Amino acid sequence: MLAxxxxxxxxxxxxxxxxxxxxMASIYRLEGPRxxxxxVMKIPRLGAGERSANVVxxxxxxxxxxxxxxxxxxxxxxxxxxxxTTPYLVMEYIEGVRLDHWxxxxxxxxxxxxxLGHALALALHDIHRQDVIHLDLKATNxxxxxxxxxxxxxxxxxxxxxxxxxxxxxxxxxxxxWVTMAPExxxxxxxxxxxxxFALGALLYELxxxxxxxxxxxSAAQLRRRLYRDPRPPRALVGATPPWLxxxxxxxxxxxxAARCASAAQLAFDLANPGQVALTExxxxxxxxxxxxxxxxxxxxxxxxxxxxxxxxxDLTPLPVVVxxxxxxxxxxxxxxxxxxxTRRRMAANAGCRIACITVVAPAVALTDxxxxxxxxxxxxxxxxxxxxxxxxxxxxxxxxxxSDEPAAALLDYATVNEVEEIxxxxxxxxxxxxxxxxxxxAVVRPLPAG
Amino acid sequence: xxxxIESHAARGAIxxxxxxxxxxxxxxxxxxxxxxxxxxxxxxxxxxxRHIAFLEALPLSVRxxxxxxxxxSAASPERWTYVTGRRQAAQSLExxxxxIIFCGHVHExxxxxxxxxxxxxxxxxxxxxxIPTARHRQWLAIVGSAGQPRDRNPAACxxxxxxxxxxxxxxxxxxxxxxxxxxxxxxxxxxRLARRVERGA
Numbered sequence: 001m002l003a004x005x006x007x008x009x010x011x012x013x014x015x016x017x018x019x020x021x022x023x024m025a026s027i028y029r030l031e032g033p034r035x036x037x038x039x040v041m042k043i044p045r046l047g048a049g050e051r052s053a054n055v056v057x058x059x060x061x062x063x064x065x066x067x068x069x070x071x072x073x074x075x076x077x078x079x080x081x082x083x084x085t086t087p088y089l090v091m092e093y094i095e096g097v098r099l100d101h102w103x104x105x106x107x108x109x110x111x112x113x114x115x116l117g118h119a120l121a122l123a124l125h126d127i128h129r130q131d132v133i134h135l136d137l138k139a140t141n142x143x144x145x146x147x148x149x150x151x152x153x154x155x156x157x158x159x160x161x162x163x164x165x166x167x168x169x170x171x172x173x174x175x176x177x178w179v180t181m182a183p184e185x186x187x188x189x190x191x192x193x194x195x196x197x198f199a200l201g202a203l204l205y206e207l208x209x210x211x212x213x214x215x216x217x218x219s220a221a222q223l224r225r226r227l228y229r230d231p232r233p234p235r236a237l238v239g240a241t242p243p244w245l246x247x248x249x250x251x252x253x254x255x256x257x258a259a260r261c262a263s264a265a266q267l268a269f270d271l272a273n274p275g276q277v278a279l280t281e282x283x284x285x286x287x288x289x290x291x292x293x294x295x296x297x298x299x300x301x302x303x304x305x306x307x308x309x310x311x312x313x314x315d316l317t318p319l320p321v322v323v324x325x326x327x328x329x330x331x332x333x334x335x336x337x338x339x340x341x342x343t344r345r346r347m348a349a350n351a352g353c354r355i356a357c358i359t360v361v362a363p364a365v366a367l368t369d370x371x372x373x374x375x376x377x378x379x380x381x382x383x384x385x386x387x388x389x390x391x392x393x394x395x396x397x398x399x400x401x402x403x404s405d406e407p408a409a410a411l412l413d414y415a416t417v418n419e420v421e422e423i424x425x426x427x428x429x430x431x432x433x434x435x436x437x438x439x440x441x442x443a444v445v446r447p448l449p450a451g
Numbered sequence: 452x453x454x455x456i457e458s459h460a461a462r463g464a465i466x467x468x469x470x471x472x473x474x475x476x477x478x479x480x481x482x483x484x485x486x487x488x489x490x491x492x493x494x495x496x497x498x499x500x501r502h503i504a505f506l507e508a509l510p511l512s513v514r515x516x517x518x519x520x521x522x523x524s525a526a527s528p529e530r531w532t533y534v535t536g537r538r539q540a541a542q543s544l545e546x547x548x549x550x551i552i553f554c555g556h557v558h559e560x561x562x563x564x565x566x567x568x569x570x571x572x573x574x575x576x577x578x579x580x581x582i583p584t585a586r587h588r589q590w591l592a593i594v595g596s597a598g599q600p601r602d603r604n605p606a607a608c609x610x611x612x613x614x615x616x617x618x619x620x621x622x623x624x625x626x627x628x629x630x631x632x633x634x635x636x637x638x639x640x641x642x643r644l645a646r647r648v649e650r651g652a
Contacts, residue, residue, distance in 0.1 A: 056567070063583050084587050163582055164564050164574040354652075376481060394486070394643050396652075400535065413536040417561075417573045 003043065010088060011081060013041055024054045024156060029093060039078060042089045053175070056166050057156035058087055064132055064160045065091070072149045073123035094151045099203065100139035106210040107238050110245050113207040114271045117248075119150040120200055121268035127152065128193040128264055131161040131312045135190060137199035138177040139206075159190045161312040178217045183227050183255050184306030192309035194257040197267060201252020201260075208245060209237040213253060227255060227304050228297035233285040243283035244274045250282040255297070258307035320353045320421035322346050325411055325434075326386055327426060328361050328379060334447035335426055336386050342424050342445045343390060353421070355390075355397045357383040358414060360407035376401045408433040415440055453502050460505075468509040469522040469555065470531040476506045480531065486641040493640055517586060518612075519549035523556040533557050534593060537570035544571060544589045551590040551612070551619075560595035560608050560621045564588055576610075576621035584612075584619045592619060598631065598648065605651035 003026045008015050016031035019040065030039040044058040065077040075091040102108060102116060120142055127134060134141075136157040143151045157176055159165050167175075167190070174186045182198035189195070205213040213231035217223040234241040234249055248270050254260045261267045270277050277283075288294075324343055330336075346353060359379045379401045387397055404410035408430040415423055415438055422441045425431055435442045460466045471487070474480040475494045483491070498506075511528035512521035519525055524532035526542040533556055534540050540563040543552060560578075563571040565588050576582065584590050595608025606623040613619070632645040 059583075059585060066583065067580070083585050162577040162580045164562060164572065166564070166566070168566070168572055394484075394647075400533070402535070404538065410536070410538065413538055413570075417536045 003045065010041070010043075010086060011079075013039075013079075013088075013090060015041060024057055030090065036093075038093045038095075040075075040091055040093045042091065044087050046087065053167075055083065055087065058089075059083055060158065060166045061154070061156040062089055063163055063166070064155045064158045065089070067160055067163060068127065068130060068132060071126055072145065072151060073126040074152050074155070094143045094145065094153065096143040096145040096151070098140055099142040099144065099150075103139050103203075103206055106207050108207050110208065110240070110242050113204060113245065114274065115148070116144070116150075116207060117200065117204045118268050118271040119144065119148055120203070121264045121271060123150040123152050124193075124196050124200065125264035125268060128196070133159045133161075133191070133193050134196050134199075135159060135185065136176045137196055137203070138180055139203060142203075161191065165190060174220075174223065178223050179212055179214070181223070182257065183304065184257050186223060186227065187304055187306050189306040189309065192257050192306070193264070194260050194262075194310075197252050197260050197264060198254075198257070200264075200267065201249050204245075204249045204252065205231065205234060208241055208249065209234045211237055224301070227301035228294055230255075230289050230294070232288050233282075236286055236288075242274065243279055244270075244277040246285070247277050247279050247283035250285070256307055257309075262310075320350055321356055321418055322353050323356045323358055323411070323415060323420050323423045323425075324386075325423060325425040326357065326359050326383060327407075327428065327430075328359050330426060331382065332447075335445075338447040339386070339424060339426070339445050340390055342443060346422065346424075347390075347392075347396075353396075355387075355392065356400060356414075356418070356420070357387055357397065358400045358402060358411065359383060360402045360404050360410045362405055363403045408437075412437055412439075453498075453505070457502075457505055465513045465515065465520050466509055467513055467520050467522055468506065468511055472506050472509065473531075476503055486643050489641055490644060493638060514547075514549065517550040519547050519552045521552065521554050523554060525549075525552055525554070531556065534561075534563075534591065537563070537573060540571045540573070540591050544591055550586045550588070551584060551592060553592050553594060553610075553612075555594060555596065557593050558596040558599055558601040558608075559593070560610070561593040562619070562621075563591040565590075578621050578623045581613070581618040581620040584617050586617060590619070592621075594621070595623075600651045603650060603652045605649060 003021065004010070004015060006015050006018060006028065014031045016029040016036050018026055018028050020027040025042050025044045028041045030037045030041055044054045046055055062077070062080050065075070068074055070076050075094055077089060077091055079090040081088040099116065124134065134152055134155065136154060141152060141154045143153060145151060157167065174181060176185055180199035180202040182195035184192055185195050202213050214226045217225070231253060234246050248267070251261055252267065322343070324339060343355060359382070361375060361379060380399055383399045402410045402414065411423065411434055414420070420440050422443060423434060423438055424443050424445055425434060427444050427446055431444050435444065456466060470480050471491065474483060474491045475498065512519060512525060521528050524534050524539055524543040526532065526546040532539060534543055534554060535557060544565065560576050562574045562576050562582065564574065565571050571591065592610060594610040597607045597609060600606065600608055604623060605628040606625045608621070608623060610619060610621045628648050632648045635645040635648065636642070
């Protein structure tokens, strides 16, 4: 579908000036009978040659904006069209100046950088409090209103932790802005609000120095450099950068999300109160880290694991579930007793935990006298035989016979979906795969040798 | 309870058969534990002939426009397969061209949604937050159990689908579970069934 021309009417909205043409969507000012309205329409680029991700990103944007409460920090969603027939979003037109306007004049005075950063941090805190993460923060996605407040636009890559993440597993390469993208985003993490703080740090760096902290990566390998290579300290580029500003910027740009500011509100506080910023060695740094330190980080970066994201603002953690996996052929009493001992230790450590006993059998095949229900019952009897000596009240234990040709995959699937805390299982060829791929801890239990 | 459901059905409500209902009218249902069976025996004694006739007439699944209502997996409703993971969700969704499946059997609320590649993604809904369920995707909503939740929260589960706006909202609602448990005890049913209602686990 070609982008429509100004003057065209869609669902009663008349398109005015096209104010933005992007790789994923075009944005038009809407016209009323007496001139332009304070509304814009965003139309995704769809059709042959366009990426299918465009439509998913459009859906995600609509869902997240629709769920946000009205605020000066992002546009209000007014109307939307059907995704299948006429996809569009009608939103508030935000009057103001985009952040890239200031970037063209960088380096700015420290007070100016702090003022812009402070307003942006407050806008981020507003969405983070509602469990929304922007994940595509860049200069063209920030508009400063005449009263100085910052508004975030384009929520097409954002994540709302109360809603299904339609973009999960949708992309094979890291999407977002490669100039400002946080290390954990490169590793596929989409649930950490501190990713936005990293991006804010990258923008502050550019405002303060006129340079991008990690240049302009053009390949995935260049993008990954930020997992081990620290940027040159701002003071090495602009000598007049005060230590507190360098401290704030480098704090945002920490590789490990857990080492950054804990929240956008704290960052806003620092930028508004330079005298209160606790200075560390970051503040005085005058050159990039030594070759040895970078080499050490490079080694670590090959196995980069993002820090776990903090729990959502409104967390509803279910009770921990411990899976006990028992092979369909497994009946040996020494092994059963070892597995029971391990299970008892988990139950002693966490009075609330539940045990899910699982066995995986091959799917029922036709032309066998072995009826599926008969096999299921035999497996259930085996699981109950294992569990009986534990003397667990029924509400703390469940029994499951899963059908699959791939026992390890079935267990992993169960553990992922049910947010399992730990898997207990015997050794064997499945154990290796489960240990490697499980989303949780896995304990491989063996009976003690006799004697 | 059954009379309440019958009155809703008389006003056009969609009602599908569950595994406990099937057992109560004497159909062969595998995998029930002793306590569940004792409750079934109790239920059988209290069913009038017209109740049995009502249950016997219930379908295993109902299709209405783009929506499919079924107790367990749509892949084979009569086998009462639990949708406990992405694989089972995929099998259930593959069995229909409906855009959304409403089911139960599993007691916790869950929403699965299809993505471009691979198995459906699981999502644990936040009660009270409306979720847009666009019709070009497939969704599988486990609305949760009304009387027997298993997450230590005795509140009953339900969900409301806003068909005009394609939005689905999951809810939890507290009810007088103490009285319900007392009635179970008074009927002489196993103590565990009463405790389960009280503790929600």
